[in-house]
Amino acid sequence: MKPLPKSFFDKPTVEVAKNLLGKVLFHRTAKGIIAGRIVETEAYLHMDEASHSFKGKTALNAMMFDSPGRAYIYFTYGMYHCFNIVTNKKDTGEAVLIRALEPILGIDLMKKNRKKENVKDLCSGPAKLFIALGMKKEQNGSSLISSKSELRLMQDDTLKRITIASAKRIGIKKAADKKLRFYIKGNEFVSRKYHDKKI
């Protein structure tokens, strides 16, 4: 598997959100390597009311305005963190939220981290996968491109052809109609199997 180059991320965000499907996210932790295939993403765009970056740069969302290929991590609902990848040109404030992974490596570590046994429940949501991979909020802003990075993204050449589906983003009220959620059609590890029935 080859690492994704910086040019992969320095592209329009919707394109990156789709291209990330099927790629493998690696986390090198003290206890071992944990990895999963990205099966669901959401794009957050410039002038997008649902995006944290909509009202401009603040201390909290500053990483969204940094260079492509970095991690943007935010704290939410008083107890969870979610992991995004910064995309596009610097200062546009765009990013891709990673919403679900198919566990590949370090599944026992994931089970410990999540205190859950069902493999389908380990990474089927943005806060779940953050916990499963043993990520920390201090990794906000870290580069995913450097060979020294604990967090890395890889191309999987063995992956069969996939079909990409799009749908409305989850859990937002503003700009709720935009179909900026992307997932691998038919994949068992997406966060919601019956997603398109609901508003």
Added chain:
DNA sequence: AAACGGATGGGCT
């Protein structure tokens, strides 16, 4: 299979 509410805390009006 869907709906609901509690947990939990930082930031903003």
Added chain:
DNA sequence: GCCCATCCGTTTG
């Protein structure tokens, strides 16, 4: 106060 890019256990159809 109220909102929030969530999760989970419980209750209801």
